[in-house]
Amino acid sequence: LRLADEDSHPHLCCSVCLSFPEAEVLQCCAGHIVCGGCYERVCHEEKPSCPSCREALDLFKPIRNMLAERSIAMLPIRCPNDECGRMLTRGGLPTHLADECAYRRVACKYSPLGCKWEGVAGELAAHEDRCKKAEAPGWKLLKRVVEREAAQRSAHAAALTAAREGQRVVEMLSSRCKNVEFTNVVLHRCSAHEHVAGRPAHCVSATFHALGFRWKLYTLSEHTERRFSAVLQLRESRAPLRTDAFILPGHVMPEGVQLRIGTLARTFDSRHKTSEPVLLAEGGAAEQLDALESVTLRVGLIDRRAGRPDPGFLGQLNMGGGGLDGWDE
Incomplete structure (x- = not known):
């Protein structure tokens, strides 16, 4: 059976990446096909259009090409595990790699009890017959169960916190405001004598402009508590500025480091120019961030002052209503 490649089946290739689509196949109204990943990127453009014919794409009614999907699923392909080399169809390859291939990588079923063995599926049964973890005493098993439950509770709590912060950002962006601005901020390690919020600063940004004001962003690294936080500072104050912010x-972030979404709500004025620290990371992630010489963060600032929206800000206007009536307070 002859292997199928892109050169022999160009009519089944994505018109952007020129490869066979792995899952859904989408198309424009003229029939030019695009894989799911490329289609999503095209839809994020200012005016989404087909890369081949420039026909506009309807984001609310994507066209799926079922015939192309079935044709691609029937194309022959070889198992990517060299020791196996079995000829399959593209549609059957995922099942083969997940459940059938004798050379797929697997772990011992006693891995939750601490077994570190990993190997090919064909050797799994022989290993599990002699795995010493299967004979572990009851107290060791109980210890493992307790540790695993504690890890699961910790992961659940972290996920719940992240979901709540994400919901908070959605609520901020959904409520009425004068303006919203986003800024990418690069912070660099600052000198040892620089302090903010009564504590030594870790990194500091250059002054940036948002909402018509000048701002600075600082990070704090609390070694003893293994916490990494951010502090937003208003550099000028002509009048009280009621602001929501999220960080x-x-x-560009170190591999494996996950930052929390930081949110704050504050009225800045001449006496209160600095926010309270906003927690971004704890534990090992905080230690990794503390070792960096620079950090890149994205700051969203929402102007909560009363009055009409700023000129050019149309994000929350009801275009079906009667202009800007009702915005004055």
């Missing part, structure tokens, strides 16, 4: 990870 997100930037586009």
